[in-house]
Every structure is written in structure tokens, then in C-alpha cells.
Amino acid sequence: DQQVKQNSPSLSVQEGRISILNCDYTNSMFDYFLWYKKYPAEGPTFLISISSIKDKNEDGRFTVFLNKSAKHLSLHIVPSQPGDSAVYFCAANSHPYSGSARQLTFGSGTQLTVLP
């Protein structure tokens, strides 16, 4: 049951250009979305998030867009740098019941390679 899908396992982009990573979800209960970056043999590192009440959130070179009607979000990195090369995970957060801890449901990840 893939509630969060990242259909592109890999993406290559030239340095300085825009990287666009996509993510789709199926569960309407998801109300908070996050992007994590992961290097090999390290834990996921939080990048940027967006609440379902917004359609855009920007932090420096990173912008996340949310289209609730399409159940789609994307991460834009502009300009891309070689140090951005990593696996990017989309994750969604739901609040099953009041007072509960929130669990993250992860996508399968997209390997971004930024070519110098």
C-alpha cells in the first residue's frame, strides 16, 4: 500500500539549473508534508516542510509546492549545486487521533545527482 509515491528513482541535473522532485500521495488524512535529504550511511536530514493549509513554502534555494486537489507536492531546488546530490525522501504526516504521536510515511526516494 503505497500511500506516498515518488515515481522517479533518479534525476540528473546540471549545476546551476533547477531540480524538481515530485511526490504523490493517496491518503486524504495527511496534513503535513516534509522533505528529507539522505546521504549513504546517514540518517535522513530535514529540509523543508509544508502544512496542508498552504500551497507554497520557501527556504533559501528550496521551495515546496503543494497541490491538494491533485494530492501532489514537489520540491524545487534553484540553483542546484553538486553538494545537493543525495537521496531525497518525501514524507507525509497524519494525526490519527488527538494527542497521539505523529508517524511519518515515507516515499521510496529519488536519487538526485547534480553534475558539475
Add this chain to the structure above:
Amino acid sequence: EPEVTQTPSHQVTQMGQEVILRCVPISNHLYFYWYRQILGQKVEFLVSFYNNEISEKSEIFDDQFSVERPDGSNFTLKIRSTKLEDSAMYFCASTADGPNTEAFFGQGTRLTVV
């Protein structure tokens, strides 16, 4: 900058043995989690812990698994009788209070069951 720390970084164990994976979450965080990632697969939720009890657990988290917060700082995951398919990276995470807060992850423990 505060961080989640996990020990050991790599654990090799024989099938059927018990293992304990240790985590020190960020000190003012209230919610604690274990996730795992089998090689080549997704990061999967195992269990969440709040107010000294399990908040939620996935179907992966069966009777062989348990979690504990034995003191004010450590958060442990115990696997009673390891199986080959338990081999994975295990990530501990913690979050602060509030509805929309990001989870901070540790560096992970690579568990290899032989």
C-alpha cells in the same frame, strides 16, 4: 546544534540472539520513534513513544520488538530473537511538542543478522 545520537553504529549478531539498539533523543523533545530501512527499500515506521508508553506501532513491530525509556535520556529498541530479515538500518527520531514539527533523525544503527 542538538542532535539525536545512536549507538552502536553497526551491530552484527547471530540469528536468534537478542539485540538492544540505543538512542539518545534531543533533550527537550517529547515524542520518540524508531524507523527502519531494509537495503534498497523505503524508510518504514516501527513505533512511536510518548509519555512513557507506546503511542502507535506498525504491523512490523510484533512481539519480538519492545521499546523502553529506562531513564530520562535513553530510548532503546530491543529485538528479542533476531531473524535474518531484521537486517536493516534502524533510525531513531524525536520531535518536539506541537502538531507540526519535523522529526530529527539519528545517524542510524546498521544491524546485520547472520
